[in-house]
Amino acid sequence: MKKQWKTEEEQFFGIGIYQPKTSHNIGTLWRSAYILGAQYIFIVGGKYNGQTSDTMKTWSRIPFYKYDDFDHMYNSLPHATQLVAAELCENSTPIRNFAHPLRAAYLLGAEDNGLPEKVIDRCHKLVQLPGKSSLNVSVSGSILMFDRINKLEIED
Ligand SMILES: C[S@@+](CC[C@H](N)C(=O)[O-])C[C@H]1O[C@@H](n2cnc3c(N)ncnc32)[C@H](O)[C@@H]1O
Structure with a gap:
């Protein structure tokens, strides 16, 4: 049977942080993630129990x-x-x-140590943003998502 949708529509993304340290950063990232269309958010290790910077209460809207x-x-x-x-x-x-995969999980590193090499080695793709110094983790995530939206926009 012929499919009723375009291949570009077979897409979604999640975004998360590896061993995050600062709740404020996480909350800010979640808010951007929700607004910019993430279908899920995650942390790997570390703790997060909500933060006022996530004014959307993203955890109540997407997994x-x-x-x-x-x-x-x-x-x-x-x-x-x-x-x-x-x-x-x-x-x-x-x-x-960078060509964003149609279905992607974006993994950002901790504020202090970034992503360990052993973690980077196991990821399917590795991308960098411009600049000679590291950006804030939630700023980095927001730029990545913005780039994805621009490159994968679905045309009618
Ligand atoms: C504050 S940075 C960690 C910096 C760490 N202290 C270092 O120097 O390796 C936190 C995370 O933001 C993301 N990030 C920051 N700047 C980036 C860049 N230019 N390109 C890609 N990711 C970046 C990465 O995921 C990074 O692990």
């Missing part, structure tokens, strides 16, 4: 997953979904050349 560790998150990835690490490192693809 919020709390994974115990990287393996737990990796093994729980939705079917046919690519894990995209965001990190400023030598071998990461500059965002201007």
